[in-house]
Amino acid sequence: MRRLLAFLALCAGFNAFTHAADPITLGLSYPRTGSYKEEGLSQMRGALLAIDELNAQGGVLGRSLRLSSLDDASRPKKAERNVDKLAKEGVSMLFGGASSAVAIAASKRAAEHRLLYFGTLTYSNDTTGKDGHRFMFRECNNAWMSAQVLGQYLNKQLPNKRYFYITSDYTWGHTTESSLRQTTNTQDTALHPSLKVPFPGASLASYQTALTQAAASDAQVLALVLFGEDLVRAMRIAKDLGLTERMQIVAPNLTQSIVEQAGPGLMEGVVGTEPWTWRVPELENSALGKAFVKAYSERYAMYPSSSAASAYSIVQQWADAAKRAGSLDSEALIKALEGHSYTLLKDRQQWRSFDHQNVQTVYAVKVKPRAEVLKDPLKQDYFEIVERLDGGNGLPDLATWQAERRNAGQPLALQ
Known part of the structure; x- marks a missing residue:
C-alpha cells in the first residue's frame, strides 16, 4: 500500500511538472488580408521577435x-469569432488588430x-473612452x-x-476628424466640409x-482621415487630380507600411x-529601442x-x-499593469489606471523627399520628426473622461 501511494504521488508530481512546462500561448488576431494587411504583417514580425x-x-x-x-481581415465579426477560437485553444492573453x-x-x-486584450493599432478615442473596460489595454496613442x-x-x-x-x-x-477639427479650429463644416467614405x-x-x-x-489643406491601403488608393487619385501639388495633404495616422x-x-x-x-530611439536616447531596431533589422x-x-x-509588457505578479491570472495582471510606469523603446510610458490608456510621447512627422529617402542603406528613412508632444499633455483628464462616459450611458469606472 505504501509503495502504491508513493507511486501515485510520483505520478501526480510528474503530471504537475509536465503541465507547468507546457508552453504559454499568446493569441494574435490581426489583419492578414484586407486594407490593413501590411500593418498586420508588421505586428506578426514584432510579436515573434519579442517571443x-x-x-x-x-x-x-x-x-x-x-x-x-x-x-481578422479588419472585420469586427470575424475578430469576435477569432477571440472565441483562441480562447477555446487556451490562450493566456489576446492582442492585435489594426x-x-x-x-x-x-x-x-x-x-x-x-x-x-491589448490593442495595437486602434486610434479611436472610443477604445479607451466610452467603449473602454477593465480587460482592454491600449498600447498606442488615441486620436x-x-x-x-x-x-x-x-x-x-x-x-x-x-x-x-x-x-x-x-x-x-x-x-x-472630430479631434483634429478641435485642435485646428476647423469645427465650422460650412467653411471646412467633410465627406465620409465606407469602411471597409x-x-x-x-x-x-x-x-x-x-x-x-x-480648401488649402486636404485631411485624408484614411488608413492603410485606403489612404494609398486615395493618394493616387489625389495625385492624378493635381491635389498633391496645390494642397497640403494631412493623414492623421501614418505608418511606414503606408509609405512603402x-x-x-x-x-x-x-x-x-x-x-x-x-x-x-536615437532622439530619446533609448538603449533598448536601439537594440530593438538592430535586432529587427538584422532579422x-x-x-x-x-x-x-x-x-x-505588448508582448514584453x-x-x-x-513576472511581477507571479501569475497569469487576468485580475492579477490588471493590478500589475494599472499605473505601471516603464521605459522600453523610447522615453517613459505609463499604463493609466482609470482608462488603461498608454500615456506616451507622440510625434508629428512629415514624409521626406524621395531623394533623401534613397540615401538610406535600406531606403526606408521616410519620416522627418517635425513636432513632439510629451506624454500626458495630449490626454483628457479623469473628469473629461467621466463626462464622456456619462453622456454615453457608461459606468464612470471601468467594469
Whole structure:
C-alpha cells in the first residue's frame, strides 16, 4: 500500500511538472488580408521577435511562449469569432488588430472570456473612452493625442487655412476628424466640409467622387482621415487630380507600411503622426529601442515600423506584468499593469489606471523627399520628426473622461 501511494504521488508530481512546462500561448488576431494587411504583417514580425527574445531568457514563470494567430481581415465579426477560437485553444492573453472597430469588438468578446486584450493599432478615442473596460489595454496613442501634436504643427505652419476632410466612416475616422477639427479650429463644416467614405470596402469610385469635390473646393489643406491601403488608393487619385501639388495633404495616422505601399515619391510632404519610428530611439536616447531596431533589422532586412514596435512592446509588457505578479491570472495582471510606469523603446510610458490608456510621447512627422529617402542603406528613412508632444499633455483628464462616459450611458469606472 505504501509503495502504491508513493507511486501515485510520483505520478501526480510528474503530471504537475509536465503541465507547468507546457508552453504559454499568446493569441494574435490581426489583419492578414484586407486594407490593413501590411500593418498586420508588421505586428506578426514584432510579436515573434519579442517571443523569441523572452524564450531565450527562460520564458515567463518558467514556461516558454508560443504564438497562435488568426486573420481578422479588419472585420469586427470575424475578430469576435477569432477571440472565441483562441480562447477555446487556451490562450493566456489576446492582442492585435489594426482597426478600432475590430479592437473594440474583439476586446469586449475577450472580456466575456475573462482574458486581457491589448490593442495595437486602434486610434479611436472610443477604445479607451466610452467603449473602454477593465480587460482592454491600449498600447498606442488615441486620436486626441494625434490631433494635439498635429494641431500644434499645423497651427504654426498653416494658420487660418481652409480644410476639406475625407473620412473613413467608422469610429476611428469619426473621433479622429472630430479631434483634429478641435485642435485646428476647423469645427465650422460650412467653411471646412467633410465627406465620409465606407469602411471597409470603399470603392475607387467613392474616393474619386470625394476627391473630385475636394478639388472643386477652395480648401488649402486636404485631411485624408484614411488608413492603410485606403489612404494609398486615395493618394493616387489625389495625385492624378493635381491635389498633391496645390494642397497640403494631412493623414492623421501614418505608418511606414503606408509609405512603402504608395512610394515616397507619391507621399512626399504628407504630414501625419506616429507614436514611434525607428529614429525615435536615437532622439530619446533609448538603449533598448536601439537594440530593438538592430535586432529587427538584422532579422527581417528592414526597419521596424510603429506597428511592429507596438506588438513587440505588448508582448514584453505582458510578460513583465506576469513576472511581477507571479501569475497569469487576468485580475492579477490588471493590478500589475494599472499605473505601471516603464521605459522600453523610447522615453517613459505609463499604463493609466482609470482608462488603461498608454500615456506616451507622440510625434508629428512629415514624409521626406524621395531623394533623401534613397540615401538610406535600406531606403526606408521616410519620416522627418517635425513636432513632439510629451506624454500626458495630449490626454483628457479623469473628469473629461467621466463626462464622456456619462453622456454615453457608461459606468464612470471601468467594469
